[in-house]
Amino acid sequence: MKLVFAGTPEVAVPALDALISSGRHEVAAVVTRPDAPAGRGRRLVASPVAQRAEEAGIEVLRPARPREPEFLERLRQIAPDCCPVVAYGALLPKAALDIPAHGWVNLHFSLLPAWRGAAPVQHALMAGDEITGASTFLIEEGLDSGPVYGTLTEEVRPTDTSGDLLTRLAFAGAGLLVATMDGIEDGTLKAVPQPADGVTLAPKITVEDARVDWAAPALRVDRVVRGCTPAPGAWTTFRGERLKLVQARPVPERTDLTPGQLAVGKNDVFVGTGSYAVELLWVQAQGKKPMRAADWARGVRITEDERLGA
Numbered sequence: 138m139k140l141v142f143a144g145t146p147e148v149a150v151p152a153l154d155a156l157i158s159s160g161r162h163e164v165a166a167v168v169t170r171p172d173a174p175a176g177r178g179r180r181l182v183a184s185p186v187a188q189r190a191e192e193a194g195i196e197v198l199r200p201a202r203p204r205e206p207e208f209l210e211r212l213r214q215i216a217p218d219c220c221p222v223v224a225y226g227a228l229l230p231k232a233a234l235d236i237p238a239h240g241w242v243n244l245h246f247s248l249l250p251a252w253r254g255a256a257p258v259q260h261a262l263m264a265g266d267e268i269t270g271a272s273t274f275l276i277e278e279g280l281d282s283g284p285v286y287g288t289l290t291e292e293v294r295p296t297d298t299s300g301d302l303l304t305r306l307a308f309a310g311a312g313l314l315v316a317t318m319d320g321i322e323d324g325t326l327k328a329v330p331q332p333a334d335g336v337t338l339a340p341k342i343t344v345e346d347a348r349v350d351w352a353a354p355a356l357r358v359d360r361v362v363r364g365c366t367p368a369p370g371a372w373t374t375f376r377g378e379r380l381k382l383v384q385a386r387p388v389p390e391r392t393d394l395t396p397g398q399l400a401v402g403k404n405d406v407f408v409g410t411g412s413y414a415v416e417l418l419w420v421q422a423q424g425k426k427p428m429r430a431a432d433w434a435r436g437v438r439i440t441e442d443e444r445l446g447a
Contacts, residue, residue, distance in 0.1 A: 138218035138322050141198075143168040143241070147185040148307045149223035152244055155311035156221065157193055162318055165215050166196040168203070170226050204230040212236050219321060221314055222276065223307075231278060239321050241276040244314045246306045247339065248288055249274060250331045253281035254339035258306065259299045261339075262364035265356070267293055269302070271310040273317040275328045280338075284328030286317045296386075298366040342369055349373045351397035351446045354412040355387040370421075373397075373445045375437070380445070383419035383427050391416075397444035399434075406430040408445055 140162050142153050156164050167190035172181040187197045200208035209232055219239040234241055247257035249272040254260075261269040270290040277283040289309055293302060320326025347365040349358055349372065362385045365371040371382045385408075394400055394409025401407075406417040417430035422437075 138239070138318060139163050139165050139216070140318065141166045141168060141212065141215060141217040141220045141237070142186075142190075142222075143220055143225040143229075144186040144223040145170045145184045145226045146224050148303055149186050149225075150189050151307045151311040152221065152223045152314050153186060153189055155315045156318070157195075159315050159318070162315075162322070164190075164193075164195055165217060166198055166211075168198045168200070168208075168220075168225065171199045171201055203227055203233050209233060209236070219318065221318060223310070223314070229276060234276060234278070242273055242286065242314075242317060242321070243276050243281070243283075244310045245272050245274060245281055246270075246303060246310065248272060248290065249281060249285055250334075250336040252337050252339040255341040257339040258303045259339070259342050259364045260337070262293065262297065262299055262302065263360045265360055269293055269306075271306050271313055273313055274331075282331060284330045286320065286326055286328050287313055289313050296363070298363045300367045344369050344372075347371050349382060349446065351408065351444075352411045355389070355410040355415050356412070358410050358415050359385060359387050374447070375422075375445055376443075378423045380423075381421040381427075382417065383421055385415045385417050388414045388416050395444075397446045399439055399444055401434045401439050402431075404431050406434045 140156060142156060142164050144153060156162055167186060169184045169186045172183050175182040190197050198208060198211060213236055217237045220237045220241040222241050222243040229241060248270040252260050268290055270288055272288045273286040275283040291306055291309060342365060347369050349361055362371040362382050372379050391407055391414035394407060394414050396409050396411055398409040407414045408417060419427050420430045420433050421427040422433060
């Protein structure tokens with residue numbers, strides 16, 4: 138099939154690579170978000186998908202909004218058979234959805250209908266899911282509600298961050314997306330409507346969602362830290378300033394600390410929660426680079442009565 142691929146961040150690049158190298162389909166163009174300011178100089182930088190497409194000599198379309206007449210006209214001229222999508226980042230209007238003969242097919246990083254929305258992997262980790270996965274589905278005007286072509290499952294490992302899990306799903310999902318394109322082309326794959334039961338929502342994680350509540354159980358603290366790493370980053374406060382929690386681990390044998398209470402040893406830092414303690418492994422103070430928690434604690438010279446989140 139002739140394809141127009143839509144995607145923006147690094148997590149979409151494995152799928153684009155897989156489609157380019159499939160040998161069966163032609164990626165005629167790529168749709169991505171406009172160049173955005175990045176780095177200290179805030180200069181405009183092309184998205185990872187745009188950079189990869191340009192390296193491969195593929196036309197890149199960067200509409201500010203996919204309802205723009207110029208974009209829709211160019212899409213009609215290309216006349217794609219299907220438009221595979223991975224983390225594009227903008228809502229597609231019906232005028233765009235109607236152009237390809239086989240529609241727009243999204244690779245979504247959950248087992249639909251679970252975790253519909255922008256942050257499925259983060260929510261799966263924060264909810265304590267033991268199994269997650271990816272789905273390919275036909276995009277409709279509803280939120281991730283279209284019929285499903287295929288799925289794959291992935292075990293959630295005890296130390297997974299959202300970055301770890303998303304990376305594995307991006308590469309596994311790339312194969313699923315190619316297989317979905319193959320099945321659509323040869324007519325062996327039919328989309329199946331999602332069940333009405335089991336729908337959960339996964340809206341974008343806000344900075345406030347990423348704030349650690351030390352009165353919560355240690356398992357909940359651990360899930361928030363892992364689910365919000367690398368973005369937006371779990372955090373708490375210390376001496377009135379924000380402290381990012383980069384890596385932590387539950388310590389069930391340590392039950393002597395109250396929520397937020399700190400216990401600093403020579404090479405370790407423990408914090409109390411609503412159940413047992415967690416050990417802080419890596420933290421990042423405001424305006425600083427990430428550092429080992431023990432080094433941070435030595436530098437700030439924590440007193441006995443100080444606590445996190447006070």
